[in-house]
Amino acid sequence: MKTLTIDAKDIHYTPLNQQIRKAVAEGVKEITLNNILGQRFIGDGLKGDDVTIIVNGVPGGDLAMFMSGPAIIVHGNADHAPGNTMDKGRVIIHGSAGDAVAHSMRGGRVYVRDNIGYRGGIHMKKYLEKRPILVVGGSARAFLGESMAGGLVIVLGLGDTKPIAEQGVGSGIHGGEIFVRGPVDPLCLGNGTKQAPVTEEERAMIRPIIEDFAKTFGIDAGPLLTADYTRIAAVSARPFASKYTLE
Known part of the structure; x- marks a missing residue:
């Protein structure tokens, strides 16, 4: 199984989400995001029933918006509207x-x-x-x-x-x-x-x-x-x- 770990410290949410989408398109099945602090739109619009994103930190608003299939596991709290208009998948928030x-x-x-x-x-x-x-x-x-x-x-x-x-x-x-x-x-x-x-x-x-x-x-x-x-x-x-x- 292809995996990827990203240190998100000080990364703006736009390039971070671009990295995530690129990794999924290339067949990565498990992505670990470390040092998340307020980055928005993580997992938005992603597809793939066998994709898991592990978030270590506190994601910003609209986590998993329009998502269809993946699982997002948050080890921390989450901001507003996680799961907004989500079509399929799972969001697990340990906080x-x-x-x-x-x-x-x-x-x-x-x-x-x-x-x-x-x-x-x-x-x-x-x-x-x-x-x-x-x-x-x-x-x-x-x-x-x-x-x-x-x-x-x-x-x-x-x-x-x-x-x-x-x-x-x-x-x-x-x-x-x-x-x-x-x-x-x-x-x-x-x-x-x-x-x-x-x-x-x-x-x-x-x-x-x-x-x-x-x-x-x-x-x-x-x-x-x-x-x-x-x-x-x-x-x-x-x-x-x-x-x-x-x-």
Whole structure:
């Protein structure tokens, strides 16, 4: 297997990403990026189901945007919008991430071991067999799942913080579903949402995803699998229908 290690210290993101794309085009299957500090757009638009990028440091915004296939593993935190409009692949973040994680994501998986900022999962979409998945190990800030049109978000609330403690969860949602470990204060829900305890069928559906997340980060899956979960979804597939008039 062809591999490549790049020392990214003091390299601007444009030539860095040019090096990455060139390496993938030449058949490199594993790229290790050391000393990453804020470089944006890493992995954007890359294709290849057998390509892995290992990021040691803190990548900048829009990590893996439009990516279709590769895996990106971040040993550190990540800035805003990792997985933005991602089509396929995996983003594994061994830390926390900023706002708009999985923004408009179309497929693949984003796993964040710790916490995320505001508007995680905003505008996520599902198309045919492609169902984007975002799993957050810690907590999510306000407006989680805003305007979701499809996909799946799971928030596990590991550690001492509540998984959800702020307003606007699912605001404008009209597709997809959000699962939260434990109860959710109704005051945190956005307009047009409903919540209910998970059914056995829903529990069976999320089980392999939780097991995969736990295995990825070396977490004991047992307590997560037996815990109670709340499912949050849209009341209507057309939440804004009353805002328009037909003539």
